[in-house]
Amino acid sequence: MGTQAAEQPASATTHPASVPAHTGLLIIGASQSGVQLAVSLRALGFDEHITLLGDEDHRPYQRPALSKEFLQGTVESESLIFRSNDYWAEHNVELVKGEYIVRIDKDADGSGVAHASSGREFPFKRLALTVGARARKLDIDGGDLDGVLYLRNADDALALKARVGDATDVVVIGGGFIGLEAASSLQKMGKNVTVLEFGPRLVGRAVGEETAEYFLQAHRSRGLDIRLNTSAARFTSNADGGASVAAVELQDGTVLPAQIVLIGIGVIPNTQLAEQLGLAVDNGVVVDRFALASDGSTVAVGDVANMPNPVPGSEPGERIRLESVNNAIEHAKVAAYSLTGRHEEYAGIPWFWSNQADLKLQIAGLCNGFDATVLRRDEERGKFSVLYYRQGRIIAADCVNAPLDFMAVKNALAKGRNIPADAAADPATQLKTITTDS
Ligand SMILES: Cc1cc2nc3c(=O)[nH]c(=O)nc-3n(C[C@H](O)[C@H](O)[C@H](O)COP(=O)(O)OP(=O)(O)OC[C@H]3O[C@@H](n4cnc5c(N)ncnc54)[C@H](O)[C@@H]3O)c2cc1C
Known part of the structure; x- marks a missing residue:
């Protein structure tokens, strides 16, 4: 019996319910953050078994196109898939689809068992919550009508x-x-x-x-x-x-x-499992700079995580929960370092994009707490940027059809450089030519 089981390939379908298969890392939530966490861990040489588990029946896919190209029918669903089945097999990541975790039992050493609504159990030594967020519902009459x-x-x-x-x-x-x-x-x-x-x-x-x-x-x-x-x-x-x-x-x-x-009308972070585990929760799972939750062993990443503001120069104690692809990726890298025993903080500057008709918005940095703005508008070329300042220093920019402005601000923020407001006001001036060291 044991020999037979050992000869079978490790897959979601080979283990009967409640027979422990692997006890490495269990990542709950197989989307942008969960995928990046698994990929980054393997890149860092993490050699324990990884189970990447999600409740959706699809292979993990990119969400941004759902409101854009996929809706319009200009891209096929296959092109949204993050990684091929071969990739997961080659990297020894067990992908489990269609399993919704309803409860987790966890020991003081960080190991435990996650219980799915199907009755299946998923034992783990370490746990990652990459469960994202769900759509906020509008509760008014007729809300249950088709359409x-x-x-x-x-x-x-x-x-x-x-x-x-x-x-x-x-x-x-x-x-x-x-x-x-x-x-x-x-x-x-x-x-x-x-x-x-x-x-x-x-x-x-x-x-x-x-x-x-x-x-x-x-x-x-x-x-x-x-x-x-x-x-x-x-x-x-x-x-x-x-x-x-x-x-x-x-x-x-x-x-x-x-x-x-x-x-x-917005989203609600999926904190149910964290609450059940007794982790600190406040508009998301509260994590430290290394993506560790309040138990010191579980990592929480991406849309579900409430983390210290990673932007250099932000107010001490300021916390933030971001909902973006870039954040999911960068935050997953932080968690991967944590899980491999290295402590590396969030690298880079948060950025975001949104495409609406021919309006291509790119946002660099976070504009929270700005006290001045500079508007750069080039009607003829359809370009528009707002630069945000706090105490004379640039902290963010919203750029519409202005990728050079976006890149200049993103680079300046990443390098701790400034873009003086008075010189930035002329839209004909290339921002990268006027960045200063202080
Ligand atoms: C339509 C749309 C358009 C977007 N456009 C952009 C854009 O243009 N630019 C940008 O930067 N960002 C965009 N985003 C946001 C971006 O997609 C998210 O920030 C990103 O997906 C967050 O990744 P995540 O892995 O943290 O969470 P999610 O993507 O929410 O994934 C969490 C996963 O966990 C699963 N899960 C939850 N609970 C459980 C459980 N108990 N058991 C098992 N599985 C569970 C969920 O079903 C889901 O599959 C868009 C999002 C949407 C929906």
């Missing part, structure tokens, strides 16, 4: 794509990045799109006032109907009481036809 959708994962995107062909009118609820990206994609696909934003401006606090206003005007001039300070009161079906959404009724009584309602 009221969210966009967090591939199944959500497939459900949206399946309905798009028959729809004429779409209402997007939420003027954040995902809402605006999806709205732009759907508009490009010929739909009549209305965006409802509850707040007084677009994109919440992720960008400053000037960038939010720029996007508002740019989208409106491209034909998107954007309504600020507006919220939905209920979703309704046809008068015959069908199961599908047919309209959105606003708080002021206005009725908008909608065969699709797409809700993008």
Whole structure:
């Protein structure tokens, strides 16, 4: 019996429930952070067994295209897959799909067993939580009608794509990045799109006032109907009481036809397992500079982690939870160092991108706590940048169709250099030519 089991290849299907297979590292969450953690560990020579486990039935894939190229049909799902099955096999990473972990028993030495809803058990010596975040739900009447959708994962995107062909009118609820990206994609696909934003401006606090206003005007001039300070009161079906959404009724009584309602009102970090383990949780799993949770052994990475602000010069004690690909990658590298006994801090400067119609936004740094801005606008070339300063030092930039500005600011921040505000104001000046050492 034992010999037979040993001869079988290590795969998700060869071990009956509750028979321990491997006891190396268990990574829960097989997406951007989990994949990067496994890849970085192998690159660092980590030679223990790795189980990369996720609840989705798909092989791990990149999410950003879901609201952009994949929705528009310009890329195929296969091109979103991070790594081939051969890669995982060659690197001795056991990929487990379709298993949702509901409970973890953990000993004081950091080892334990994770229990899946299927009944399977996954023993581990070390644990990594890369469980990301889930879409925040809008709880109003009609929220369970067919065609009221969210966009967090591939199944959500497939459900949206399946309905798009028959729809004429779409209402997007939420003027954040995902809402605006999806709205732009759907508009490009010929739909009549209305965006409802509850707040007084677009994109919440992720960008400053000037960038939010720029996007508002740019989208409106491209034909998107954007309504600020507006919220939905209920979703309704046809008068015959069908199961599908047919309209959105606003708080002021206005009725908008909608065969699709797409809700993008932010995400909630998946802290359930961390809470059950008794780890410190505060808008995410609280981790130190080395991605270690409060038990000192579990690592938590990416969208789920609340970490010390990694930007040089940030206020002591300032913490942040970031939702971006770049952060998932860089943070996973920090965790990989931790798990191999090295203590290396977050490298580089957080950056982010969002493509909406022909507007290519790139953000370098974090604008929290800025006290001055410099606006660089080149109407003719469709370029727009806002540079953010704190006490005379550049801390971030939002750049639309201005990749050179973005690169210059990102490089300056990474090297601890400054871009003096007075010299930066002329949009004809190349920022990289005016960076200074202090
Ligand atoms: C539509 C869309 C567009 C985006 N566009 C951009 C962009 O343009 N630029 C950018 O920088 N970022 C973008 N992002 C954000 C980026 O994709 C995320 O920041 C990134 O995916 C975070 O990776 P993560 O691995 O930390 O978490 P996630 O990607 O959320 O992955 C977590 C995984 O864990 C699984 N999981 C959760 N709980 C359990 C459990 N108990 N058991 C098993 N599995 C579990 C989840 O199902 C999921 O597969 C976008 C996101 C979306 C949804």
